[in-house]
Amino acid sequence: MTPPIDAHVRLDTHPTHPSAVTAVLTGSQARIALMALEAADWTVLADNVLVLARIDHEEPYWAKDAAKHLSASGITVENTPRLQEAMDEEWTWANYPMPWCTRSEIREVSNQAQKIHDDVRHGHLLIHAHAHDGHTTVAVGTYLGRNGKSVYLHGEDHLRQVADTFDSPAQALLAFEKIHGTDMRPGPAPLTDTERAAVEARTTLDLGAAKPGPHRPEPVTVPIYLADAGDHDALLDSFLDRHGEYEKWRTWSDETTHAIHESQTLRIERVHETPAHETAWTVAAYETPVSDRMWVLTATGATPAPVIAELLNHLADGDGWDTSTGAPVDEKMVTAATQPLSDAGWKHTVDGRWIRWTSPDGNVGVQFDAFTAQHPNQNLATWTVWAGPGPDRPTWAITASPRTPSSLLADLSETLARGTGTRRTDTAERPCSVQLRPSPPGISPPATGHTVSRGL
Numbered sequence: 001m002t003p004p005i006d007a008h009v010r011l012d013t014h015p016t017h018p019s020a021v022t023a024v025l026t027g028s029q030a031r032i033a034l035m036a037l038e039a040a041d042w043t044v045l046a047d048n049v050l051v052l053a054r055i056d057h058e059e060p061y062w063a064k065d066a067a068k069h070l071s072a073s074g075i076t077v078e079n080t081p082r083l084q085e086a087m088d089e090e091w092t093w094a095n096y097p098m099p100w101c102t103r104s105e106i107r108e109v110s111n112q113a114q115k116i117h118d119d120v121r122h123g124h125l126l127i128h129a130h131a132h133d134g135h136t137t138v139a140v141g142t143y144l145g146r147n148g149k150s151v152y153l154h155g156e157d158h159l160r161q162v163a164d165t166f167d168s169p170a171q172a173l174l175a176f177e178k179i180h181g182t183d184m185r186p187g188p189a190p191l192t193d194t195e196r197a198a199v200e201a202r203t204t205l206d207l208g209a210a211k212p213g214p215h216r217p218e219p220v221t222v223p224i225y226l227a228d229a230g231d232h233d234a235l236l237d238s239f240l241d242r243h244g245e246y247e248k249w250r251t252w253s254d255e256t257t258h259a260i261h262e263s264q265t266l267r268i269e270r271v272h273e274t275p276a277h278e279t280a281w282t283v284a285a286y287e288t289p290v291s292d293r294m295w296v297l298t299a300t301g302a303t304p305a306p307v308i309a310e311l312l313n314h315l316a317d318g319d320g321w322d323t324s325t326g327a328p329v330d331e332k333m334v335t336a337a338t339q340p341l342s343d344a345g346w347k348h349t350v351d352g353r354w355i356r357w358t359s360p361d362g363n364v365g366v367q368f369d370a371f372t373a374q375h376p377n378q379n380l381a382t383w384t385v386w387a388g389p390g391p392d393r394p395t396w397a398i399t400a401s402p403r404t405p406s407s408l409l410a411d412l413s414e415t416l417a418r419g420t421g422t423r424r425t426d427t428a429e430r431p432c433s434v435q436l437r438p439s440p441p442g443i444s445p446p447a448t449g450h451t452v453s454r455g456l
Contacts (some may be wrong), residue, residue: 227421232307
């Protein structure tokens with residue numbers, strides 16, 4: 001067993017710079033914690049006082065990561081309540097120019113931009129020249145050291161990327177001058193507002209300063225289908241804590257959690273770290289513990305937290321998830337499942353095999369597939385709930401098979417029609433209007449199609 005280290009780390013939000021995080025160290029072995037934080041690119045401001053200031057506004061996330069590693073080393077870590085709130089919250093970039101990226105993928109893109117920023121700041125990447133291409137800042141530079149490569153950089157702050165590489169500084173400068181000759185300026189571009197704020201946070205700190213306001217804008221109330229995805233893992237943990245009739249199982253890889261009802265006839269599967277557009281939840285009901293599925297329902301990773309919470313609440317309500325294997329899908333069942341939508345004035349349309357109900361604002365819809373409903377034993381996706389442009393390109397989606405209980409679907413319809421939730425949108429000044437476009441000949445385009453491949 002690793003002996004405890006006489007070091008205590010108190011993490012808190014920066015008193016004057018939103019998103020930055022401070023660390024105050026105490027204990028006879030505080031030096032160990034200090035070296036660990038310095039290695040993670042925290043800046044020392046005073047004796048046993050450090051700050052983490054980044055240009056991607058992800059300091060609470062990386063502070064949480066640092067706290068995990070410090071704790072694993074035997075160092076005591078304390079998070080203040082306001083920092084813990086910042087660590088737990090989910091927020092979105094306003095008008096992010098790569099909307100296909102999941103939240104974790106956005107964080108990875110931002111972290112790569114942060115590494116470029118840090119390489120420039122620490123003198124590892126020498127910027128030869130910069131220009132403005134009409135949309136954003138571009139630059140050319142060379143990594144110092146043996147076999148250092150030259151790079152073409154595109155974008156600012158959390159959107160800066162390496163768009164192309166060259167074998168030598170001369171080759172890079174010639175290509176850059178050929179494209180940006182008239183606008184080319186020597187050296188790095190002036191600091192952005194975000195970069196200046198990070199510099200200030202790393203150089204000044206008054207631990208007694210009053211906190212000017214919340215870490216991020218207060219959440220706003222929105223229709224439930226527009227609410228934040230939130231922490232699905234915390235929702236499942238809370239559900240299991242409150243309902244002892246469900247037993248928790250983890251897979252050998254620790255990537256999936258199963259919650260199984262004591263009757264063995266209802267099973268909930270939660271896949272962790274799932275991309276927003278992929279299936280993160282699967283609920284399946286069985287007539288007996290060894291029979292085939294009666295019905296199955298799935299939800300993607302971006303499904304709003306309050307929608308998932310309502311679904312779990314329904315599943316915990318006695319045998320409200322039960323159904324009969326022989327019950328045909330008829331007009332009466334469809335009407336019962338969608339009555340709350342009709343009562344709320346949702347638009348009702350029929351398009352061949354598909355019957356749809358769309359909210360007045362057009363941001364969410366429910367679709368019934370009359371064709372798959374005629375094959376109830378195949379557990380095909382007969383019901384689809386989607387938010388976003390449409391059922392083929394949803395922001396989030398829920399699907400359900402033909403024999404999914406009408407009571408569950410009606411409860412889901414009522415939630416969509418009447419429910420509200422909260423959403424946090426970061427409104428700080430950021431380069432949201434950057435338009436990424438193909439680069440001129442000789443320079444590869446930025447990697448705007450960044451994806452992270454994961455298995456289910």
